[in-house]
Amino acid sequence: DGGITQSPKYLFRKEGQNVTLSCEQNLNHDAMYWYRQDPGQGLRLIYYSQIVNDFQKGDIAEGYSVSREKKESFPLTVTSAQKNPTAFYLCASSPGTFNQPQHFGDGTRLSIL
């Protein structure tokens, strides 16, 4: 079955540590996205990528980094510069045209130890 796989489901970060969230899709979608969800604030865009080897900052990119070396993969690194990383992180993909819905993974919940 085609879909988006995020791992791990739960992740704990120590102070000063970088952590990487995985996102893999087998939908053959060109575009991929990372969102952060905090209670009562909906979804906020961190980064998005329309094509391999290219990505754009979203509304809250500070403290995060991404790479897009393969079409199927769009990992998100939460760096130590992100002072409030505790949140639910959602990865999405789409064919890349604005008339198509985004499809989401199950999310990763990141907490601080």
Place this chain on the structure above:
Amino acid sequence: AQKVTQAQTEISVVEKEDVTLDCVYETRDTTYYLFWYKQPPSGELVFLIRRNSFDEQNEISGRYSWNFQKSTSSFNFTITASQVVDSAVYFCALSEAKDTGNQFYFGTGTSLTVIP
């Protein structure tokens, strides 16, 4: 300014009641798309419906219906005869074409609780 406004933060209804979730959007584009998603407690957002800016016909799918009115920039979602399984957070989203690629604008969501 918020492009998509979902003014209802939380709604509780008793099972079998009808409930309408409001969505108001803002755009200067003439061509755009609107979407509704459901986020159950498991966390994954599930796509429910897509509507383009040129199609103002209402749509019904089982107990779900959507009312799109360009005159009021609204795209409201009604659940008829609600069930406990409808309990979730519902998001409305707007998609516009941009030179740097498309981007979705999500509302802050409405948390619906259906009480048995």
